[in-house]
Amino acid sequence: MIRLIHTLKQPHPGYGNLRIYFRTVLGIVLVVFLILSILQPFKIGERNIEGSAYITAAVYAGGALCAMTLNALWLLMFRNWFRPEKWTLGRELIVMGYQFFSIGLTIWLINHFRGALAPEDTSLAQSLFLAVTIGILPYIIATFGRHNYLLRYHLREVTALNDQLKELQAQKNEVTGPEAASAYLNIPRLDHPVKVDDLLYAESRGNNLELQVLNNEKVFTLSIRNTLNDFMEAHGLFPQLFRCHRSFVINTDKIMQVQGNAAGYQVLLHPDLAPVVVARSNAAAFKKMLTGKRRV
Numbered sequence: 001m002i003r004l005i006h007t008l009k010q011p012h013p014g015y016g017n018l019r020i021y022f023r024t025v026l027g028i029v030l031v032v033f034l035i036l037s038i039l040q041p042f043k044i045g046e047r048n049i050e051g052s053a054y055i056t057a058a059v060y061a062g063g064a065l066c067a068m069t070l071n072a073l074w075l076l077m078f079r080n081w082f083r084p085e086k087w088t089l090g091r092e093l094i095v096m097g098y099q100f101f102s103i104g105l106t107i108w109l110i111n112h113f114r115g116a117l118a119p120e121d122t123s124l125a126q127s128l129f130l131a132v133t134i135g136i137l138p139y140i141i142a143t144f145g146r147h148n149y150l151l152r153y154h155l156r157e158v159t160a161l162n163d164q165l166k167e168l169q170a171q172k173n174e175v176t177g178p179e180a181a182s183a184y185l186n187i188p189r190l191d192h193p194v195k196v197d198d199l200l201y202a203e204s205r206g207n208n209l210e211l212q213v214l215n216n217e218k219v220f221t222l223s224i225r226n227t228l229n230d231f232m233e234a235h236g237l238f239p240q241l242f243r244c245h246r247s248f249v250i251n252t253d254k255i256m257q258v259q260g261n262a263a264g265y266q267v268l269l270h271p272d273l274a275p276v277v278v279a280r281s282n283a284a285a286f287k288k289m290l291t292g293k294r295r296v
Contacts, residue, residue, distance in 0.1 A: 007089060008088060008089050008090030008093070009088050009089075009090060010088060010089045011087065011088060011264065011277070011280070012087050012088050012089045012091070012092045013084070013087070013146065013147055013150045014082060014083065014084035014086070014087030014091075014280075015075055015082050015084070015087070015095075018072065018075060018076075020146060020149065020150075021072060021075065022069075022072070023146070023149075024142045024143065024145070024146045025065065025068045025069065025072075025142075026065075027138070027141065027142035027145055028064070028068070028135065028138045028139055028141075028142040029061050029062075029064055029065045029068075029138075030061075030138075031137070031138035031141055031142070032057075032060070032061045032064055032134060032135060032138050033057045033058065033061040034057075035057075035134060035137075035138070036053070036056060036057035036060055036061060036134070037053045037054050037056075037057035038053075040053055041133075041134060042130065042133075042134075044056060047121065049114070059110060060107060060110065063103070063106040063107060063109075063110050064103045064106065064131075064135070066106065067099075067102040067103045067105070067106045068099060068102070068103070070102070071098070071099060071102060083281075084280050086281075087280075096139065099139070100128070100131050100132050100135060100136075100139075101128065101131075103131040103135060104124070104127045104128035104129075104130070104131035104132070105124070105127070107127040107130055107131055108122070108123075108124045108127035108128075111127065151260070151261060154260035154261065154264065154265065155260050157260065157265075157287070158258050158259060158260035158265065161258045161265075161287065161290050161291075162257060162258050164290045164291050165255055165257075165258060165290060183195065183196045183197075183238070184196065185199065185211075185235065186234045186235060187224060187226065187231075187234070190222065190224065194211070194213050194222070196235070196238050196240070196241070196251070197251075197253065198213050198214045198215065199211060199212075199213055199214075199241075199251045199254075200212040200213065200214060200219065200250070200251055200254050200269045200270055200273065201248055201249060201250040201251060201254075201269055201276055202228065202231055202248070202249045203247055203248055204227065204228040204246070204247040204248070205223075207225060207227070208223055208224065208225055208226070209223070209224050209225075209226045209227070209228065209231060210222070210223050211223075211224065212269070212270070212273060214254075214270075219270055219272050219273060228243070228246075228247065228248075228249060231249060232249060240252050240253045242285075242286065242289055243282065244267065244276060244277070244278045244279065244282050244286060245276070245277055245278065245279040245282065246279065248276050248277070250267060250269060250276055251269070252289065252290075254269045254270070255267050255268070255269060256268045256269060256270070256271075258290070259275055264277070264278060264279075264280050264283055265277075265278040265283060265286065266278060
């Protein structure tokens, strides 16, 4: 159960861009139209409107288009809930279930207006069944297309960010200065003082912080009782420290590579460590920081 909850909380590409949402909707509707007009599943051909497969496909696909277009109102009315940086796989599944329910309800209404159909064809359960079985493949295809678009978009940005990163690394001494490079972390409970320049990142683990630190080119972990908020309050004057996520503060001077996927960005700080996620709410500030417009 814990693993399932963790999976459902995984970041997922959201609906921050209505243009991308409607492109996804149009992709779903187009595939549904092709399935209904060419394949005519579940003996739909025996109940074609005016004896035409194309009219039947247009009516039902058009109904799905109307339902999903009206569902866009939720994106406008509850922007905070649909914020991309908060979007997860669990929320995506909730939206998918609601989409199929609204489409099934639309099919049920269309069948009632048509009349002259068998009772089983006008039941809500049958309409929901048709919505899911016919729509699941188009939904998956369109969602994959949306993910692929976002992936290519982020990869293009990652290329530009890595170019900026090379410039920043070449100017490292000018950016950080000798005083920042030789300064120490302001944490009294550390057994051995650690230079800020040796810090890779700090990760929040409940009431503790885990510091990933370089020592003679090797990585070791320090665990201290502290919060990330207190850590940043004590070290906020160091421009190379950036809070990229609610659980992570990274040393931007140690970024080796920026990586991207459909959900956003990650940074690689050391070959022996896993990449650190950049929260979508911090992505804009992260890009500004790397492009040198400002450091936060």
